[in-house]
Amino acid sequence: MPDEFDQTALLCDPFYQPVAPLGRDSKGRPIVRPGQLIWAHQVYPPKDPYIVHVQGYDLRDDSKTSYVIRKLDPQRPPGTHFPIKELELRADENYYILLGKKRPAVVVQTVSSIWLNKLYPEPYVWVAPAFSFKPRHEAEFRYRVAAMEFPHLFYLPAQVYGLSEPSVLRFEFIQPVALAGVQPLFTSDGKQSALSETAWAILLHQLVKFATGKPLDEGLEETLQAYQSLVLEEYRKGQA
Numbered sequence: 001m002p003d004e005f006d007q008t009a010l011l012c013d014p015f016y017q018p019v020a021p022l023g024r025d026s027k028g029r030p031i032v033r034p035g036q037l038i039w040a041h042q043v044y045p046p047k048d049p050y051i052v053h054v055q056g057y058d059l060r061d062d063s064k065t066s067y068v069i070r071k072l073d074p075q076r077p078p079g080t081h082f083p084i085k086e087l088e089l090r091a092d093e094n095y096y097i098l099l100g101k102k103r104p105a106v107v108v109q110t111v112s113s114i115w116l117n118k119l120y121p122e123p124y125v126w127v128a129p130a131f132s133f134k135p136r137h138e139a140e141f142r143y144r145v146a147a148m149e150f151p152h153l154f155y156l157p158a159q160v161y162g163l164s165e166p167s168v169l170r171f172e173f174i175q176p177v178a179l180a181g182v183q184p185l186f187t188s189d190g191k192q193s194a195l196s197e198t199a200w201a202i203l204l205h206q207l208v209k210f211a212t213g214k215p216l217d218e219g220l221e222e223t224l225q226a227y228q229s230l231v232l233e234e235y236r237k238g239q240a
Contacts, residue, residue: 003144003166006157007231011223012198017189018164021184025123028177032125036107037162037185037193040177042129043100048072050097050221054081054089104130104185105177105194106156106169106203124180128207130156130167140235142166147231148224151210154203161193165206169203171210 008015022031032038049072058064070218072078079093089095105127112121145168147156154169156162169201185193193205201220208216215221
């Protein structure tokens with residue numbers, strides 16, 4: 001279905017590009033690169049945080065330890081508990097309940113962290129999760145997002161080699177995910193989906209503007225401001 005909000009050809013054409021797979025690492029995990037589209041299980045914090053409270057600890061058998069889900073009270077933070085070897089849970093740590101689902105995302109960066117173990121680095125992918133529009137999102141708001149008006153909302157059009165429906169990257173939810181839980185988004189010809197070089201440059205520009213309040217490139221910022229005016233003017237003409 002054509003994307004009625006998509007005017008990105010005025011900025012870059014194409015917006016997406018197919019790329020050759022990079023294969024897998026020695027552990028069988030997919031190798032991905034910045035700008036690539038992937039699937040991953042991603043989380044986001046609920047309005048009211050909950051924790052998994054250790055209620056009864058069985059020193060002889062960790063599997064018999066009991067837990068209760070409780071709303072976190074900032075005035076009464078949870079105390080320490082016995083370390084739970086089965087869950088790799090230290091005495092001063094807790095498991096928190098977060099909302100989440102498997103959704104598409106764009107890789108912002110990859111890293112093999114040596115914080116815990118220099119001999120066995122932990123591979124992570126820093127991703128910007130994609131959300132689809134819902135009925136509550138009125139047409140004017142969708143056009144404003146598509147016009148790149150909001151630095152923290154990056155518009156992903158529905159195009160070949162990309163996503164099948166218009167979506168939005170929410171920079172406020174950028175997060176690390178374990179590489180083992182990542183799946184590249186494949187095209188119909190067996191290649192993998194990625195942003196084009198120009199689309200990737202625009203994403204980085206918007207991300208820096210969101211993080212610092214200042215544009216990364218003044219020339220590109222002028223182009224985006226002109227693009228925003230054209231898209232919103234087109235919308236207002238349709239409403240007249």
